[in-house]
Amino acid sequence: MTKPDIAHRAPKIPLAVPLALRLSAEELVKTDRYASQEVRSRSAFARMIFLRGLAEYERELATNQ
Structure with a gap:
């Protein structure tokens, strides 16, 4: 079974900054x-x-x- 080809790359943003995000174990699994x-x-x-x-x-x- 092949996966659908629906993914798109995020636009390249020159000033993009990483952002940390805390998720519960359940949220991470989802x-x-x-x-x-x-x-x-x-x-x-x-x-x-x-x-x-x-x-x-x-x-x-x-x-x-």
Whole structure:
């Protein structure tokens, strides 16, 4: 069985800075499982989820103003 070719590389950002993230053991297992299913690294998956959450947060801020 081959994995789907759905992964995309993150854009190269000249000023990108590493960010440490603490996850529980259960959250880490889920992160690894979903990242593997999408053929992404753990870091790429975490960044994707962060960006989705950030967009949702900004939408909530805009509707509450």
